[in-house]
Amino acid sequence: MEHTSQPLVRSRHDRMLAGVVGGIARRFGWNSNLLRVIYVLVSIISAGFPGILAYLILWLLIPEEGS
Template sequence: MINRLKRSDDKVVAGVCAGLAEYYGWDKSKVRLIYALLSIFSAGFPGLLVYIILWFVMPNF
């Protein structure tokens, strides 16, 4: 079985962080926390822009 990168059904906003965590086998809450911290400490905008791009690029199936 091939593990594909996709958005997760276990979503807070769009399932992007949970999808990345499932793909790499990481803890979802840690990925969300790290992503939020990186977004805050990088002045927020780059993190938000990357999230929106991934939201549209990552399939939902």
């Protein structure tokens, strides 16, 4: 059985900053707003999770949709 899935790309339409969370949400079929809230909460609550640094790295590594 062949399973085709969408590639991981930054969203051009579902974005707050760079489209990283919107792209991840689309790739896995999740709600992007809920994922944003979870990401921010985990970043604030957990001192061991460098949320801003992780976001910046993903921004650099994940290609933009349509490029």
